[in-house]
Amino acid sequence: MAATDTVLSPSAVELLQTRRSIGARILDFCRHQPLGAIGLAIVLVILFAGLSEQWIAPYSPTANDFAAMTQPPSWAHWLGTDEFGRDVLSRIIYGARTALIIGFSCAIVGGFAGLVLGVASAYFGGRIDLLIQRVLDVLMAFPLIIMALAVVSIFGTGVHNVIIAITIPLFPRCARVVRSSALAIREVPYVDAARACGFSHARIILRHMVPNVMAPFLILLTAFVGQAILAEAALSYLGLGVQEPVPAWGLMLQGGAEEYATTAPWIAVFPGLAIALTVFGFSIFGDALRDVLDPKMRNR
Amino acid sequence: MRLTAIMAALSILVAAAAAAPNEEAPKRGGILNYMIPADAPPSFDGHRESTYATVHSAAPFYSVLIRVNPEDPSNMSDLVCDLCTAMPAPTDGGKTWTFKIRPGVKFTDGSPLTAADVAASWNEIIFPPKGVLSPRESNYLMVDKVEAPDPSTVVFHLKFPTAAFLPAIADPFAWIYEKKILDKDPHWYEQNVMGSGPFKFAGYQAGQSIKGVRNPDYYDKGLPYLDGFTGIYAPKQAVQVDAIRADRAAIEFRGFPPAAHDQLVRELDGKITVQESIWNVASAVTPNHKKQPFDDARVRRALTLAIDRWGGAPGLSRIAIVKTVGGLVYPGSPLAATKPELEQIAGYWPDIEKSRAEARRLLKAAGAEGLSFELLNRNVDQPFKYVAIWLIDQWSKVGLHVTQRVLPTGPWFQALRSGNFDVALEAPGHGMVNPLLDVQKALPASVDAENYANYEDPPEVALYNKMLRETDFTKQRALMRQFEKHVLDTEAHEIWVLWWYRIVPYRSYVMGWKISPTHFINQDLSTIWLNK
């Protein structure tokens, strides 16, 4: 597809190789990619929330407080409380951790599985490639949420199973993109040269091919984090993902949020905003990353 | 006795509230739309199922032998005839009950309903043939045989006389089927509907709706008032409440928590009528004695001691359909424990701090400090989800880490039966109020198949048998206290959490419906009419 001819572009090489300070580079990124900078900021805020929730969350995310049921946003509870009197802000902050654990686990596991498979498929070519491609065809014919639900019906619910359920449909998509990038690399003379020198497969793959498919791979990873967070929210909303009392955004939208939507809309509004903003952040950051690393795809 | 007195007063109040709007002469006609809080019934066969989803879907299509008086369903001991002509008096020292069957009753396929059909239906329930399920089979262990000596007479022969018999056959699931069909295929009624009730089956779509139209041949010529009904399936409470709010449906018979009630009353001021009742269902926790460390009574006691029932009930009852702090016995019954009696039992102590300190001490003594376990729960919002969230928070206060495994009804039952759980949240409830039989739930599985705690306790069973055969009420009540203390405190075989409380807010144009302490009875819709 679009990424077939992705050899690192000069500007990306420049970006990766120049020895300017990181600060200067970030400043540069922000100037040229204002949307991307906003995305990066959102991602950083969510990361901060997810990593330091026990220090910044004002309340316990699970402690019931019937004296403070369905209270509107106030100084005591910035985003209000739910029907159990649990602080919505604290639950969102703790939920960030759940979202990030699932988002990153799925993206990294799925991404690396896809990377290995994609590069191997491209490198070895021939029958192996054909076989792997047919298997990927099969896996990619399953809509993500359908595959995830089918996997959940086997393994059951809970954080670990949700990660498995979302990773399985993600990795073939990564393998596809990586393969097409790697195919272009395979024909480049220095890979041939390395092969002629008698280097091992592993060395050629790791030293020469993998670094060269890093750009599309990284772009894909950011996209996967967002997709995984959305998929987790959907599964949890359906009651087939994370279970109470684990604070998770999709779960916060199930049950109480709908039942109290008219009388206490904040229960339904804020967790949804958290999901949308996070995925939005990862998406525009990913878009900007793509523009920088891979200018040929800039307008896609 | 104070609690019981309050409850009694309350049920009178409920009855009065229900009677008031019915002064007007009923109008005929109209279609009633009501919500059924489920995706679909597992099957239409009442003999096989024990869920409201089946009753709320199909009860209007069937007649039963006897039932709780539909004019006064809050009084569960007022039993009247449906298909019989008069409530019989037993003969043979209380061992023979002879029912005369109403003449001229027809099934909707045109064939006449005779005593043979009644006997065949009861035989299927009491003595199910191989491969046929009958979950309430054990309720009829006193029945020796059921016969139809002639087309208008059904005789029940008992093994021993007992007052538990009559309420047992007023079971709301005991629909009368046609013998001809049962003989051909005992599973026919699982997928099909054909009875002699006030309504005729008019269509069904799983997950969407079930429809009925007036049965013109119904034996009670004045009934039903409605031209027909549509039961709409919606498992989510939000959809049910929205539907009543936007008048897509008029009523949901199972019940809503006060928060939903308040919302409807506030937004539809004057267009909503409310009926309330105590409910013969409790939320209860079952520790699996086969799983360590729940084989240790100290750990089980700690689980119940950690729960602040008195402190939590007022809050939890705002958002969930639970309310009454009670012991093993239905709080409306004279056999139930009074508040001072309850306060003697672990988990009901008035001082929660003392109770939690004891829980921590017991956990430490049992080497189970900071124990992590999984709570098996059913994926039904009300009240399972709410009670579980609250319980998990309660347990966290004595240092227990609890996660949840939530399963839909079918797999949930399977996990219970196969013992594949640590601790489970259940809802023991019954179609009728019959406390002496109802507390069987707390007997080991060798006596009551629906106990999933996996233990044997002969002294407990002996105590129960003694209580069941005791004829003096005061002595029986004292034995019940002993039994309760043994089950809930000493051994903590089962952990009773809170009894449910039923609140049904509905469109005021729905007339002629009266609430009862169970959501299984009085669902044939024959007396309901629409005032619009």
Added chain:
Amino acid sequence: MYRYIVNRLLLVVPTLVGAAVLVFAMMRLIPGDICVVRLGSGGGTFDEAAVTACHIELGLNHPIWRQFFDFVWGFFHFDFGTSMWTGKPVSFEIMQRLPISLEIAILATVVALLLAVPLGTISALKQNSWIDLVVRTVAIAGIATPSFWLGILSILLVLNLSQAVFGSPWMPPITYVPIWQDPIRNLSMAFLPAVTVGYRYSAIVMRMTRSAMLEVLREDYIRTAWAKGLVHRIVINRHALKNALLPVVTLAGIEFAFLIGGLVVTEQVFNLNGIGRLFVQAVQNQDYTLTQALVMLAVAVFVLTNLVVDLAYAWLDPRIRFA
């Protein structure tokens, strides 16, 4: 051209067979005896005879290879066996729910294209302007927003608005009526779900329209058209848009096949008795005849849509046609 078509057609076979094997294997990995679950769902007790009868009824007494063969063979003539949950034929359950899902899918596609094509085009024409920025933001937001959340908010909004404006709350009907019986009732039921599903759909198509348009605008023939002094509107409509629409339609086609994913959650929010909700119920009730039929159906729809799209693409694009 013929070689391409034949090759493409041949690719469909291993994909479908592979998917069938995968679905079949997955459903058999589910722990526990499905018959025990099913018989136990009423809360009653049951005996071994009932379990055996259930095994026979579901064909579980046959060897695995025979079960697989029956599954694949059944698929060819739309006979998926009996649903373990409802006891009715799976094809009956599916056909009952297909109309509402199909209707929402089609409406969502209409909504998506109506929004996406004009906005994407404007965005491309005014690249890097504030309009472009707004459109791009709206598009990314569409991809980022969970559709079930939009659904919850839209129900809330409609209920509250109608209460404020008309004094009595209104919500879409909750029982399905075919469009030829009562078009207004039917459409008022399908409209909100179609919009919530369609927003995400349109966001994806919008991004594609924009980038395809940008690419086309840089092509030589467009520059030539500009150079010839053709009227702005003609250049855009006749030349640029026409060519840019090819990849857009492709993507719209592929996304249509993926709509089932969106329907799964949206139907849950709106309590719609469609294919998506049926799928969730099937998974929850561990009804694996129904689950495997629905998964296979989703896969088949996806594979065949892709095939049609690819063939159409080949036919439309001279570079492939004459290759």
